Amino acid sequence: MAGLLDHSCVGRVSQSNPAFGDVSVADKPSADKPSADVSNADAPIVQVRDLCKTYSGWSFRGRRDINALGGVSLEARAGDVFGLLGPNGAGKTTMIKILLGVVKPTSGSASMFGQRAGSTAARCRVGYLPESLRVDRHHTARTALGFYGRLSRMSSAEIDRRSDELLELVGLRGRDNESVRRFSKGMYQRLGLAQALMHDPDLLVLDEPTDGLDPVGRNEVRKVIERLRDLGKTIFLNSHILQEVEMVCSRVAIMAGGKLLAIGSIDELASPTDAANVLIDARAALGHGDSIHLPPEIDPATCSVIARVAGAATHRVTLLSPDQAAVDRLIDVLRQHGHSIVRLENKRPSLEDTFMRLVGQV
Numbered sequence: 285m286a287g288l289l290d291h292s293c294v295g296r297v298s299q300s301n302p303a304f305g306d307v308s309v310a311d312k313p314s315a316d317k318p319s320a321d322v323s324n325a326d327a328p329i330v331q332v333r334d335l336c337k338t339y340s341g342w343s344f345r346g347r348r349d350i351n352a353l354g355g356v357s358l359e360a361r362a363g364d365v366f367g368l369l370g371p372n373g374a375g376k377t378t379m380i381k382i383l384l385g386v387v388k389p390t391s392g393s394a395s396m397f398g399q400r401a402g403s404t405a406a407r408c409r410v411g412y413l414p415e416s417l418r419v420d421r422h423h424t425a426r427t428a429l430g431f432y433g434r435l436s437r438m439s440s441a442e443i444d445r446r447s448d449e450l451l452e453l454v455g456l457r458g459r460d461n462e463s464v465r466r467f468s469k470g471m472y473q474r475l476g477l478a479q480a481l482m483h484d485p486d487l488l489v490l491d492e493p494t495d496g497l498d499p500v501g502r503n504e505v506r507k508v509i510e511r512l513r514d515l516g517k518t519i520f521l522n523s524h525i526l527q528e529v530e531m532v533c534s535r536v537a538i539m540a541g542g543k544l545l546a547i548g549s550i551d552e553l554a555s556p557t558d559a560a561n562v563l564i565d566a567r568a569a570l571g572h573g574d575s576i577h578l579p580p581e582i583d584p585a586t587c588s589v590i591a592r593v594a595g596a597a598t599h600r601v602t603l604l605s606p607d608q609a610a611v612d613r614l615i616d617v618l619r620q621h622g623h624s625i626v627r628l629e630n631k632r633p634s635l636e637d638t639f640m641r642l643v644g645q646v
């Protein structure tokens with residue numbers, strides 16, 4: 285049953301748990317007891333040191349080892365919305381499975397809240413939304429939350445109170461007694477977020493939470509994540525969708541081929557070549573048969589014609605890392621030469637620029 289791991293402090297992880305897909309290397313959960321005194325206030329919420337994972341497989345050519353993680357180190361701290369990014373096969377899911385104790389690392393260490401990743405004490409404080417959550421079709425949103433609450437050994441009163449809060453938070457209040465069979469994918473994922481939050485975890489691990497959703501569903505799920513961020517929840521988000529990561533994450537790690545390529549805030553990861561720039565679109569009138577004339581003060585290399593219609597041409601001038609004086613000077617020159625400023629945009633480097641630069645080099 286999906287969600288068992290999220291509430292697994294009361295039970296064992298089933299190796300056939302559909303929440304984890306095809307897990308070939310499953311680690312037996314430890315028998316350590318959760319303790320009220322497990323927190324180490326100064327410890328990073330997630331800490332990974334030199335983490336390596338090699339899967340051993342067999343093909344008709346014989347034994348074949350796959351290095352899914354080749355010595356990754358990273359940390360996420362309280363209040364971070366930490367984005368884990370990388371192309372297919374980067375090792376993101378393997379990292380999450382190790383953190384949740386489903387896969388055993390080959391070497392290196394992983395801990396959460398200062399406790400060994402996968403230990404019961406660590407897992408009790410984590411809520412997990414798998415990539416493809418499956419809630420039994422006979423459930424309503426409310427009975428599903430009741431089921432997950434009971435797995436966490438919550439009392440009926442606690443389950444009712446928490447369900448009310450979470451249904452409100454994820455925007456399913458009023459739909460709570462409908463069969464999940466009638467839910468859209470977006471509603472289903474929002475219910476998934478609610479089940480992951482049922483036992484009020486300190487860390488939320490979300491694996492591709494908006495994968496397969498249409499733009500409306502994506503937007504709804506993202507709004508819930510933003511609400512959780514604003515409430516101060518620590519979130520570990522695995523996603524392919526760069527714009528989404530850019531909108532919600534405070535820090536990101538970019539991985540490829542089992543290696544960590546970069547880690548930091550989006551601004552920290554931008555290189556000078558991705559630097560912020562200013563775009564100025566200026567329109568100049570053209571007489572019949574006129575060619576386009578740029579003011580002589582403007583370097584043609586910084587300028588391109590983006591539109592030419594009868595009687596007018598629009599130029600786009602790009603200023604790299606400009607100061608305000610340079611922007612003012614350029615506008616003055618354009619105006620003196622009879623150009624109208626039709627658009628001015630401050631463009632900050634996008635995560636996509638950074639991602640493509642780093643991943644493209646691998």
Ligand SMILES: Nc1ncnc2c1ncn2[C@@H]1O[C@H](COP(=O)(O)OP(=O)(O)OP(=O)(O)O)[C@@H](O)[C@H]1O
Nearest residue numbers: 307308309339350352371372373374375376377378
């Ligand atoms: N159970 C497994 N047995 C053998 N190889 C595996 C197993 N799980 C993952 N791998 C391999 O390990 C590598 C990393 O896979 P992983 O799923 O961690 O990457 P990912 O970044 O999550 O990719 P995706 O975005 O496609 O899910 C891949 O080459 C994958 O084929």
